[in-house]
Amino acid sequence: MTVLVEQYWREISTGLAHHAISVRHFVLHADQDTLRARIEKEHPVPSPFRLKYLQPYAEAARTWLHAEAEVVDTKHLTPAHAALQIALRATGRAQPAAKAQALAELVRPLVNAEVHGSADCGESGQSPMIGGRRVTASRHWRGRCRVG
16 A cells, blocks of 8 residues: 555554554655656556656655655666565565575565556465565555565
């Protein structure tokens, strides 16, 4: 889910904590030029909806969002590498190369869903599991990935 209004994030995270639901909050970050380029090259006609949220994201990132989350800078990462970064952070341990590759394959549907704006994070209709925890993703590279 993508939340750019701090008050809304506080309400959501407080409500989840009240019900003992832990949230691992990730922000997949890229600068505005990178985000704009990604949005513009995704479709022949860029999404006005996505473009209009570039500035609100930049403002949220500058004022509160990055302080509330684990930030993964995606500017120079492929989707698979970004997914691997999240998987490694979510599991809290370094992985041998073969295991890291397996994790990258596991979270690829998550990244593909994010890049293509699909609400389905996995082919089965269920979000992938990492370290026994369900992973869900926000839309676009400006958003968050939640493990919980």
